[in-house]
Amino acid sequence: MKLETYKKGPIGIFDSGFGGLEIAKHIAKELPQYDFIYLGDTARTPYGSRSQEVIFNFTKQAVDFLLKKNCPLVILACNTASSEALRKIQQECLSKKYPDKKVLGVIIPAVEEAIEITKNNRVGVIATEGTIKSGAFTREIKKRNPKVKVFQTPAPLLAPIVEAGEHNSEIAKMALQKYLKPLVAKKIDTLILGCTHYGILEKQTKEILRQNSGQVGRDVQVISEGKVVAEKLADYLQRHPEIEKQLSKKSQHVFLTTDLTTEFQTLGTQFFGKPIIARKIDLP
């Protein structure tokens, strides 16, 4: 597919690497007719332990690239980019250069879902250090319902464990145990998996919560972002026909990366759920 031939444009999906393919998978399932360009910044991943300034600059370069490829709508399918760069991109970049285009993140869909399903108003979040430090989950939850108490734990070992293909191993169980136990002790009834990679660990997470359920873990609902983001996106497009009508619908999916590693093909296929062929591009 020649990207330049679009009259209407594809949805842009950006992630620091291949974790966002989990979100892209659900978007492809929920909205099969829509075209998308997926861009993974594999040359510079991970973003999770980087400074806000660097995360913003990298994300802005990627978003600029996708907007120039005629994407009317870009989804930051990365929690770290959504929490450290999205607001600034919306406020400073979009309104001046691209007033008709939209950039959305993954934090708000997960937050809305958590607020809807929590019964005891105690929500737990696990995410990268960058996402937790930004305070984005707490801020967005409190904005919508100040009564909800948020308990956060950075879980820096989980993304590398998933990337090493160790998600079914004892190491994964031990790491999950370490991160989830203190949250269960806080009597959370809802847990947000606030990182693209953690969707791969959903089953294991539920299992660990169940094991800790001597007290309260049995009742913890787990929010994995892929499905939630895709459903909320479908709803958003219904409510925003001015964006929807700009989107092309030939069911074409393009995968771009800033570094073409064999990992992207293998792990990417695992995250997306079927084989993908990626093309390398350079971000300015």
Ligand code: DGL
């Ligand atoms: N995609 C990132 C996120 O959701 C995880 C990987 C990274 O640290 O870049 O936060």
